[in-house]
Each structure stands twice: as C-alpha cells, then as structure tokens.
Amino acid sequence: MRYETGNEDIREGVRRLCTDFPDAYWRQCDREQAYPKDFVDALTKAGYLAALIPQDYGGSGLTISAGAAILEEIHRSGGNAAACHAQMYTMGTVLRHGSDEQKKAYLPAIASGELRLQAFGVTEPTSGTDTGSLRTTARREGDTYFVNGQKIWTSRAEHSDLMVLLCRTTPHEEVAKKTDGLSVLLVDMREVRDKSLTIRPIRTMMNHSTTEIFFDNMPVPAENLIGEEGKGFRYILSGMNAERILIAAECIGDAKWFIEKAASYASDRVVFDRPIARNQGIQFPIAKAYAQMRAAELMLREAIRLYEAGNNPGEEANLAKMLAADASWAAAEMCLQTHGGFGFAEEYDVERKFREIRLYQVAPISTNLILSYLAEHVLGLPRSF
Ligand SMILES: Cc1cc2nc3c(=O)[nH]c(=O)nc-3n(C[C@H](O)[C@H](O)[C@H](O)COP(=O)(O)OP(=O)(O)OC[C@H]3O[C@@H](n4cnc5c(N)ncnc54)[C@H](O)[C@@H]3O)c2cc1C
Structure with missing residues (x-):
C-alpha cells in the first residue's frame, strides 16, 4: 500500500506513543464515557499538541502537514484525537488575531501544557449552522464584558482552562449583515x-x-477581546480551512484503520474451509474503500500544499473534509460488514470506531453545508440562504 508520506519522524514518534494506549484503553474510556486524560497528557508532554505554535512562543513552529500527520497517526492507531484536536486550530485564532500581549500571555503556557485551550464555543441550540443568528451577548461595562446566553456542543469544556467564545456585541438590529457585530473573547x-x-x-x-x-452575567476582562470588536465572525472563519484539513486527516487515519482491520480479519477468518478474503464479494469492498480513501488523501494533500504556500484553499479544504469523511464512513461500513457478527462485539473495536466516525458527516461542518459552499461559492449557483 502506498500511503501518504512526509513527516516520517513525527509519524513514527506518534505511532510509538500510541502503543502505550492500546485498544483496551480506548475501549474502557468509551465504556465509561471517560476523558482520555492520560493520553492527552502524554501527547502534551511529548510536545505534539504544540506542533503548530511558533517557536518564539514555546511551540515547535511546524506547519499544518505536521499537525495533520499527528492526528492521522492517532486515528490510524485506533485512538481518537477528538479529546484534544481543537487546541491545534483554536490556538490559531489567538495566534492570527490576538495582540502581542495576549500571545505572550497565553501561547507559551498552552505550548507547555500549563493551560489547556480545548473549548470552542460557537454553536447554540437555536442558531445551529446559522452562526450569524446566535444569541449569546457580551455587554461591555467599563473594562469588563458581561456574557449572557447559552452554547451547545461545547466539547471538552470540562477539560479546558480557556475557551474561544463567539458572541454578539452589537445587537442584530444595528448591523448591516447578521455576521457583523460578533466578537471573539478568550474566556x-x-x-x-x-x-x-x-x-x-x-x-x-x-x-x-x-x-x-x-x-x-459571566465577567470577562475587556483585555481578553481578540482582535477588534464586531469582527469575530471573520476571525472564526479564517480558522476554518485549518480545521477542515485537520479533521480530514483524522478521517483518513480512521479509513486506513478500517481498511487494515478488514483486510487482516478477512485473511484470517475461515468460512467454507477458506479465508473469506478469497471471495471477491469480500475483496472488492475492501479494494473500493482503499480507492476512495486514496482519492480523498490526494485531495487532502492538495489542500495542505495550497495552505502551506500561503493560499486560502477554501474549496480544497472543504473538498478534502467532505471526501475524507465520506471515505472513512464507507470504510467503516465495509469493515463492519466484513466482520459479520463479530463487528458488533465490543472487543473488536469496529463498532466503537464505527460510532466515532459517523460524527464527521455532521460536525464540525455538515456535508450539506459543504455542498452548499461548493454550489454557491465555487460553482456560482444562486444563494439559497
Ligand atoms: C459531538 C459534537 C461535538 C461538537 N463540538 C462542537 C464544539 O466543540 N464547538 C461548537 O461550537 N460546535 C460543536 N458542535 C456543533 C456542530 O458544529 C454542529 O452540530 C454542526 O455544525 C451542525 O449544526 P446543528 O447540529 O445545529 O444542525 P442544524 O443547523 O440544526 O442542521 C440540521 C441538519 O440540517 C442540515 N441543514 C441546515 N441548514 C441547511 C440548508 N440551508 N441546506 C441544507 N441542509 C441544511 C444540516 O446539514 C444538518 O444535517 C459539535 C457537534 C457534535 C454533535
């Protein structure tokens, strides 16, 4: 199999670290719905979560292909980076739009693991995908903002010290576009x-x-406003390509895990006196999942290439995320089917990964919204909303 190469030392290091967190570890976390703290601590200690933080702020100063390699290898090993992946992209909001003081105050502490920036508060129960209609407000009084409202799906909030929060600082009625008047606070x-x-x-x-x-009425010092008041939506959008690329890399890692797991099981499992892998009815779905994964991986590589060259690859990052999410979901379905009844047993880990990978059809952006982006922003079709 000819898989993505590059960042080989990093890939090897992550693979080694992951051997300390075998399937049994993830199975137990899953059963107890427990945060994989020891894994996140080990990843932090080894510096992998600080890969994208510049060296001046205590990180490794690597580019996004390194971040993608780290997340892909975690997923390929059977683990799940959802417990900590957000730090790689939420940190980017502070890095790109924060003041020098904010960067000095927070980034080195995030790089060392002293502070955890895992929480990203955008989605609300009533606004959903329509971010511009969010209702959480931040009202400024003197040197303090007071925040009122609610967020939903704020992942890892219990395991995070800091949160990047998007809220409304100018009422709907007073802005030209509903995406204006939103601001980012570092809470x-x-x-x-x-x-x-x-x-x-x-x-x-x-x-x-x-x-x-x-x-x-949550108080947040006004000095924790990131960038300019009212421009928060743009700041969040500017991090989306990185987010799409990193999530796509996780999906590719999962797809490889499913393909390898299915190929190995099919070669070992004997039914009708021969390995089931000798039946083309079993081989072809595995081969097809591989083809789909490789195509998505190429698109991911293209998105990374453009991103690292300083472009704004909205099209390619969205394509990579959608194709990788589809490829990993197809691989999951194939892997479960290849395992027959055993695919449903906890001890094979297929059902756990199957449940985990389904998320990426919906979050952090749903397939429909990517199709809408492609239709309207790439193909120039009429706006539907
Ligand atoms: C486990 C999990 C973790 C998450 N973590 C975070 C997090 O850390 N921070 C955060 O801010 N958010 C988080 N999210 C939220 C996630 O980003 C949203 O669930 C996602 O963006 C979809 O929004 P929604 O659930 O409100 O769906 P809705 O916006 O209610 O949409 C419902 C369905 O309708 C479709 N739809 C909506 N509008 C259209 C349209 N115009 N055309 C076609 N189809 C449409 C959508 O694609 C979707 O399938 C998380 C979600 C989950 C489930």
Whole structure:
C-alpha cells in the first residue's frame, strides 16, 4: 500500500506513543464515557499538541502537514484525537488575531501544557449552522464584558482552562449583515466555573466529552477581546480551512484503520474451509474503500500544499473534509460488514470506531453545508440562504 508520506519522524514518534494506549484503553474510556486524560497528557508532554505554535512562543513552529500527520497517526492507531484536536486550530485564532500581549500571555503556557485551550464555543441550540443568528451577548461595562446566553456542543469544556467564545456585541438590529457585530473573547474558565458559568455534560453515542454551557452575567476582562470588536465572525472563519484539513486527516487515519482491520480479519477468518478474503464479494469492498480513501488523501494533500504556500484553499479544504469523511464512513461500513457478527462485539473495536466516525458527516461542518459552499461559492449557483 502506498500511503501518504512526509513527516516520517513525527509519524513514527506518534505511532510509538500510541502503543502505550492500546485498544483496551480506548475501549474502557468509551465504556465509561471517560476523558482520555492520560493520553492527552502524554501527547502534551511529548510536545505534539504544540506542533503548530511558533517557536518564539514555546511551540515547535511546524506547519499544518505536521499537525495533520499527528492526528492521522492517532486515528490510524485506533485512538481518537477528538479529546484534544481543537487546541491545534483554536490556538490559531489567538495566534492570527490576538495582540502581542495576549500571545505572550497565553501561547507559551498552552505550548507547555500549563493551560489547556480545548473549548470552542460557537454553536447554540437555536442558531445551529446559522452562526450569524446566535444569541449569546457580551455587554461591555467599563473594562469588563458581561456574557449572557447559552452554547451547545461545547466539547471538552470540562477539560479546558480557556475557551474561544463567539458572541454578539452589537445587537442584530444595528448591523448591516447578521455576521457583523460578533466578537471573539478568550474566556478563562477557571475563574468563573460554577459561578457565572455552568457546564453540563451531554452523553452521546460515542465518547466525546461534549457539553452545553450557560452564561449568567459571566465577567470577562475587556483585555481578553481578540482582535477588534464586531469582527469575530471573520476571525472564526479564517480558522476554518485549518480545521477542515485537520479533521480530514483524522478521517483518513480512521479509513486506513478500517481498511487494515478488514483486510487482516478477512485473511484470517475461515468460512467454507477458506479465508473469506478469497471471495471477491469480500475483496472488492475492501479494494473500493482503499480507492476512495486514496482519492480523498490526494485531495487532502492538495489542500495542505495550497495552505502551506500561503493560499486560502477554501474549496480544497472543504473538498478534502467532505471526501475524507465520506471515505472513512464507507470504510467503516465495509469493515463492519466484513466482520459479520463479530463487528458488533465490543472487543473488536469496529463498532466503537464505527460510532466515532459517523460524527464527521455532521460536525464540525455538515456535508450539506459543504455542498452548499461548493454550489454557491465555487460553482456560482444562486444563494439559497
Ligand atoms: C459531538 C459534537 C461535538 C461538537 N463540538 C462542537 C464544539 O466543540 N464547538 C461548537 O461550537 N460546535 C460543536 N458542535 C456543533 C456542530 O458544529 C454542529 O452540530 C454542526 O455544525 C451542525 O449544526 P446543528 O447540529 O445545529 O444542525 P442544524 O443547523 O440544526 O442542521 C440540521 C441538519 O440540517 C442540515 N441543514 C441546515 N441548514 C441547511 C440548508 N440551508 N441546506 C441544507 N441542509 C441544511 C444540516 O446539514 C444538518 O444535517 C459539535 C457537534 C457534535 C454533535
């Protein structure tokens, strides 16, 4: 199999680290819906979560292909980076739009692991995909913003010190476009948790440590405003390509895991006195999943190439995310079918990964919204909303 190459030392290092967190570890976390703290700590200690933070701020100063390689290898090994992947892209909001003081204050502490920036508060129960209609407000009084409202699906909030929060600072009625008047605050949750900030876990079909959070006049120092007031939507958008690329890399890692798992099982499993892999009815779906994965991987590589050359590859990053999510979901379905009844047994890990990978059809952006982007922004079809 000719897989993606590049960043070989990093890939090898991540693979080695992952051997300390075998399938049994992930199975137990899944069963208990427990946060994989030891894994995240090990990844932080080894510096992998600081890969994209510039060296001046204590990180490794690597480019996005390194971040993608790290996340892909975690997923390919059977693990799940959802517990910590957001730090790679939420950090980018501070890096690109924060002031020098904010960068000096936060990035080195994030790089060392002293502070965790895992929470990203954008989605709300009533606004959903329509981010511009979000209702959480931040009202400024003197040197303090007071935040009121609610977010949902704020993953890892219980395991994070900081949160990148998008909220409305100018009322809907006073802005030309509903995406204007939104601002990004960097919230230090340690100071407000269980006071003006309430976090409630949401149990989901896979282990994801996601939550809903409530703000009751939560104070945030005005110095924690990222960039300019009212331009927050643009700042969040500017991080989307990186997010799409990194999530696509996770999907590619999962697709490889499913393909390898299916090929290995099919070669070992004997039915009618021969390995089931000798039947083309079993071989072809595995080969097809491989072809689909490779095509998605090429698109991911193209998105990374353009991103690293300083372009804004909205089209390619969206394509890579959608094709990789589709490829991994198709590989999951194939792998479960190849395993027959055993695919449903916990100890084979297929059903766990099957549940985990389904998410990427919906989050962090749903397939429909990517198709809408391609239709309207790439193909020039009329706007539908
Ligand atoms: C486990 C999990 C973790 C998450 N983590 C985070 C997080 O950390 N931070 C955060 O801010 N958000 C997070 N999200 C939220 C996630 O980004 C949203 O669920 C996703 O963007 C879809 O929004 P929604 O669920 O509100 O769906 P809705 O917007 O209610 O949409 C429902 C369905 O309708 C479709 N749809 C909506 N409008 C259109 C249209 N115009 N045309 C065609 N189809 C349409 C959508 O594609 C979707 O399939 C998470 C979600 C989950 C499930």
